[in-house]
Amino acid sequence: MKFTSKRMQREADCVALMINRYCKDHHKAQSPPCEQCEELLHYALQRLHHCPFQEQKSTCGKCPVHCYKPDMQNKIRKIMRYAGPRMVFTNPIMSLHHLIDGLKKTPERQ
Template identity: 50%
Template sequence: MSETELLTGKLLFEFRTIEAMVNIYCKAHHPMKPSHSVCEQCSEFLSYANIRLDRCPYGQEKPTCNKCPVHCYKPHMKQKAREIMLFAGPRMLLPHPIMAIKHLLAERKPAPGLPPEGVSNRHERKRQMS
């Protein structure tokens, strides 16, 4: 199963948004790589973000990670996410206007409470398979 096949709905849309931001960031910061791909380091970040989305305990009701009380990212990945968002966020509007606007709106939502049990994408997938 490929990375994106794990995710559905809002989580898949969020992954596509992160992917678009990583592409913008990698193109500017790591130009020595084959065109139309991201470097190994950024690809590793994308795989990590994909797993976090799959396991996010809020499932489809996931808030923006910035305001999350759980903070599941490892510190160096959180730092990388921050760098990518800071650089690519303002550069998203022209190439990806819908993603950019949805991202901005999500950032303005208030911080959520702690997540309920068993609603992650991973839990949902297991339920559907059993």
């Protein structure tokens, strides 16, 4: 799935990376993502694609709109909690971007 804005593309790359990382460590997938994680990744990208805020959005963890289905939200939360802190070492630039993006306030929805 392609995103038109740099910001959204970055967000997409970020979530893909985290899912792969989690999958490699937890599901011992030879070439992550495994089938189950692939499904979650696809879902995450779809949510991003339909995000009403697009470039204006804060990071998903801080978003007031919980657009994930509850079971998908549980899965992604677990993955972020695991992979997030590790990203600081493996992908410091991306983590920094994420930190900066997270300072942005999500606009009020009209």
